[in-house]
Amino acid sequence: MIDRYRTIAVATSARIQRKRSRFIAHVLPAESLEEIEEELERVRRLHHDARHVCHGYRLLAEPEPIVGFDDAGEPAGSAGLSILQQLEQEDLLYVLAIVVRYFGGVKLGIGGLVRAYGDAVREALDRGSIIERALETELAIFFSPDLTSAVMGTIHRHGARVVRIEYDAEARATVAVPPSGVAEFADALREATGARARMEVQS
Secondary structure, three states, X not given: OOOEEEEEOOOEEEEEEEXXXXXXXXXXXXXXXXXXXXXXXXXXXXXXXXXXXXXXXXXXXXXXXXEEEEOOOOOOOOOHHHHHHHXXXXXXXXXXXXXXXXXXXXXXXXXXXXXXHHHHHHHHHHHOOEEEEEOOEEEXXXXXXXXXXXXXXXXXXXXXXXXXXXXXXXXEEEEEEOHHHHHHHHHHHHHHHOOOOEEEEOO
Protein backbone atom coordinates (compact mmCIF):
# COMPACT_ATOMS: atom_id res chain seq x y z
CA MET A 1 0.00 0.00 0.00
CA ILE A 2 1.34 3.40 -0.98
CA ASP A 3 1.79 6.09 1.70
CA ARG A 4 3.78 8.56 -0.40
CA TYR A 5 4.12 9.34 -4.09
CA ARG A 6 6.16 11.54 -6.43
CA THR A 7 4.56 14.18 -8.65
CA ILE A 8 5.29 17.61 -10.11
CA ALA A 9 4.78 20.76 -8.05
CA VAL A 10 3.38 22.95 -10.84
CA ALA A 11 2.82 22.82 -14.58
CA THR A 12 5.91 23.26 -16.71
CA SER A 13 6.72 23.34 -20.41
CA ALA A 14 9.61 23.13 -22.87
CA ARG A 15 10.27 23.46 -26.60
CA ILE A 16 12.75 21.56 -28.74
CA GLN A 17 13.31 21.39 -32.49
CA ARG A 18 14.33 18.41 -34.63
CA LYS A 19 14.83 18.78 -38.40
CA ARG A 20 12.52 21.80 -38.54
CA SER A 21 9.74 20.04 -36.58
CA ARG A 22 8.87 21.83 -33.35
CA PHE A 23 7.91 19.85 -30.25
CA ILE A 24 6.20 21.68 -27.39
CA ALA A 25 5.85 19.72 -24.15
CA HIS A 26 3.38 20.56 -21.40
CA VAL A 27 3.71 18.58 -18.14
CA LEU A 28 1.07 19.27 -15.53
CA PRO A 29 -0.58 17.85 -12.40
CA ALA A 30 -3.81 15.92 -13.01
CA GLU A 31 -5.79 13.97 -10.41
CA SER A 32 -8.55 12.34 -12.47
CA LEU A 33 -9.44 11.12 -15.95
CA GLU A 34 -11.94 13.98 -16.18
CA GLU A 35 -9.23 16.52 -15.45
CA ILE A 36 -6.98 14.88 -18.04
CA GLU A 37 -9.68 15.19 -20.71
CA GLU A 38 -10.24 18.84 -19.81
CA GLU A 39 -6.53 19.65 -20.07
CA LEU A 40 -6.19 17.78 -23.36
CA GLU A 41 -9.08 19.73 -24.83
CA ARG A 42 -7.59 23.00 -23.62
CA VAL A 43 -4.21 22.24 -25.21
CA ARG A 44 -5.85 21.08 -28.45
CA ARG A 45 -7.69 24.39 -28.66
CA LEU A 46 -4.51 26.30 -27.85
CA HIS A 47 -2.61 24.46 -30.61
CA HIS A 48 -5.52 23.98 -33.03
CA ASP A 49 -3.16 24.33 -36.02
CA ALA A 50 -0.77 21.56 -34.90
CA ARG A 51 -0.73 18.23 -36.74
CA HIS A 52 -0.21 16.07 -33.65
CA VAL A 53 -1.12 16.49 -29.96
CA CYS A 54 0.18 13.36 -28.22
CA HIS A 55 0.06 12.53 -24.53
CA GLY A 56 0.72 10.10 -21.69
CA TYR A 57 -0.47 10.04 -18.08
CA ARG A 58 -0.18 8.18 -14.78
CA LEU A 59 -2.74 8.25 -11.96
CA LEU A 60 -2.45 6.67 -8.53
CA ALA A 61 -4.40 3.44 -8.07
CA GLU A 62 -3.96 0.15 -6.24
CA PRO A 63 -2.43 -2.27 -6.96
CA GLU A 64 -1.08 -0.64 -10.14
CA PRO A 65 -1.23 2.94 -11.45
CA ILE A 66 -3.79 3.87 -14.09
CA VAL A 67 -1.82 4.73 -17.24
CA GLY A 68 -2.71 5.83 -20.73
CA PHE A 69 -1.14 7.29 -23.85
CA ASP A 70 -2.07 8.32 -27.38
CA ASP A 71 0.06 8.68 -30.52
CA ALA A 72 -2.51 11.08 -32.04
CA GLY A 73 -1.76 10.15 -35.64
CA GLU A 74 1.96 9.50 -35.29
CA PRO A 75 3.20 5.97 -36.14
CA ALA A 76 2.13 3.46 -33.46
CA GLY A 77 4.50 3.44 -30.49
CA SER A 78 6.51 6.45 -31.63
CA ALA A 79 5.01 9.17 -29.44
CA GLY A 80 2.60 8.36 -26.61
CA LEU A 81 4.58 5.44 -25.23
CA SER A 82 7.79 7.46 -25.30
CA ILE A 83 6.03 10.23 -23.36
CA LEU A 84 4.67 7.75 -20.81
CA GLN A 85 8.09 6.16 -20.32
CA GLN A 86 9.55 9.49 -19.19
CA LEU A 87 6.91 9.67 -16.46
CA GLU A 88 7.56 6.06 -15.48
CA GLN A 89 11.31 6.65 -15.24
CA GLU A 90 10.68 9.32 -12.61
CA ASP A 91 7.92 7.23 -10.97
CA LEU A 92 5.53 10.17 -11.20
CA LEU A 93 1.83 9.90 -10.37
CA TYR A 94 -1.11 12.26 -10.84
CA VAL A 95 0.67 13.75 -13.84
CA LEU A 96 -0.17 14.35 -17.51
CA ALA A 97 2.39 15.05 -20.24
CA ILE A 98 1.27 16.47 -23.59
CA VAL A 99 3.58 17.02 -26.54
CA VAL A 100 2.45 19.10 -29.51
CA ARG A 101 4.26 18.63 -32.81
CA TYR A 102 4.35 21.16 -35.60
CA PHE A 103 5.61 19.23 -38.62
CA GLY A 104 8.58 20.86 -40.34
CA GLY A 105 8.41 19.00 -43.63
CA VAL A 106 11.16 16.45 -42.91
CA LYS A 107 10.30 12.96 -41.68
CA LEU A 108 12.17 11.84 -38.57
CA GLY A 109 11.53 8.10 -38.74
CA ILE A 110 10.27 5.99 -35.85
CA GLY A 111 13.51 6.22 -33.86
CA GLY A 112 13.76 9.95 -34.36
CA LEU A 113 10.18 10.46 -33.21
CA VAL A 114 10.68 8.29 -30.11
CA ARG A 115 13.73 10.35 -29.12
CA ALA A 116 12.11 13.70 -29.92
CA TYR A 117 8.93 13.08 -27.93
CA GLY A 118 10.87 11.64 -25.00
CA ASP A 119 13.42 14.46 -25.05
CA ALA A 120 10.69 17.11 -25.07
CA VAL A 121 9.11 15.66 -21.93
CA ARG A 122 12.53 15.21 -20.32
CA GLU A 123 13.33 18.87 -20.96
CA ALA A 124 10.06 19.97 -19.38
CA LEU A 125 10.61 17.75 -16.33
CA ASP A 126 14.15 19.10 -15.90
CA ARG A 127 12.75 22.64 -15.86
CA GLY A 128 10.11 21.78 -13.27
CA SER A 129 10.16 20.64 -9.68
CA ILE A 130 9.44 17.07 -8.60
CA ILE A 131 8.05 16.74 -5.08
CA GLU A 132 6.90 13.97 -2.78
CA ARG A 133 3.43 14.04 -1.27
CA ALA A 134 2.05 12.03 1.63
CA LEU A 135 -1.23 10.16 1.39
CA GLU A 136 -3.64 10.14 4.31
CA THR A 137 -6.84 8.30 5.15
CA GLU A 138 -9.33 10.18 7.30
CA LEU A 139 -10.98 8.27 10.13
CA ALA A 140 -13.97 9.35 12.20
CA ILE A 141 -13.92 8.03 15.77
CA PHE A 142 -17.15 8.12 17.79
CA PHE A 143 -16.89 7.63 21.55
CA SER A 144 -18.41 8.56 24.87
CA PRO A 145 -16.62 11.42 26.66
CA ASP A 146 -15.37 9.09 29.39
CA LEU A 147 -13.18 7.40 26.77
CA THR A 148 -11.44 10.65 25.82
CA SER A 149 -8.16 9.77 27.53
CA ALA A 150 -7.96 6.33 25.90
CA VAL A 151 -8.85 7.66 22.46
CA MET A 152 -6.46 10.62 22.59
CA GLY A 153 -3.69 8.40 23.92
CA THR A 154 -4.13 6.07 20.95
CA ILE A 155 -4.12 8.99 18.55
CA HIS A 156 -0.88 10.38 19.95
CA ARG A 157 0.89 7.02 20.20
CA HIS A 158 0.25 6.35 16.53
CA GLY A 159 1.15 9.83 15.33
CA ALA A 160 -2.28 10.40 13.78
CA ARG A 161 -2.99 13.94 12.65
CA VAL A 162 -5.99 15.44 14.40
CA VAL A 163 -8.30 17.14 11.91
CA ARG A 164 -10.99 18.17 14.40
CA ILE A 165 -12.63 17.11 17.65
CA GLU A 166 -16.27 17.71 18.55
CA TYR A 167 -17.86 17.06 21.93
CA ASP A 168 -21.58 16.49 22.39
CA ALA A 169 -23.55 13.65 23.94
CA GLU A 170 -21.18 11.52 21.86
CA ALA A 171 -17.71 12.80 21.08
CA ARG A 172 -16.28 12.63 17.57
CA ALA A 173 -12.63 12.88 16.60
CA THR A 174 -11.58 13.04 12.96
CA VAL A 175 -7.97 12.01 12.41
CA ALA A 176 -5.74 11.25 9.44
CA VAL A 177 -3.27 8.35 9.21
CA PRO A 178 -1.17 6.85 6.39
CA PRO A 179 -3.21 4.28 4.41
CA SER A 180 -0.94 1.44 5.51
CA GLY A 181 -1.54 2.29 9.18
CA VAL A 182 -5.36 2.12 9.22
CA ALA A 183 -5.66 -1.53 10.32
CA GLU A 184 -3.05 -1.16 13.06
CA PHE A 185 -4.71 2.01 14.35
CA ALA A 186 -8.12 0.30 14.40
CA ASP A 187 -6.72 -2.62 16.41
CA ALA A 188 -5.04 -0.28 18.90
CA LEU A 189 -8.22 1.78 19.32
CA ARG A 190 -10.30 -1.34 19.89
CA GLU A 191 -7.89 -2.58 22.56
CA ALA A 192 -7.53 0.80 24.31
CA THR A 193 -11.29 1.36 24.55
CA GLY A 194 -12.46 -2.19 25.04
CA ALA A 195 -14.13 -2.00 21.63
CA ARG A 196 -16.46 0.74 22.90
CA ALA A 197 -15.27 3.37 20.40
CA ARG A 198 -16.60 3.17 16.85
CA MET A 199 -14.44 4.03 13.85
CA GLU A 200 -15.44 4.78 10.28
CA VAL A 201 -13.21 5.35 7.27
CA GLN A 202 -14.23 8.58 5.56
CA SER A 203 -14.70 8.53 1.79
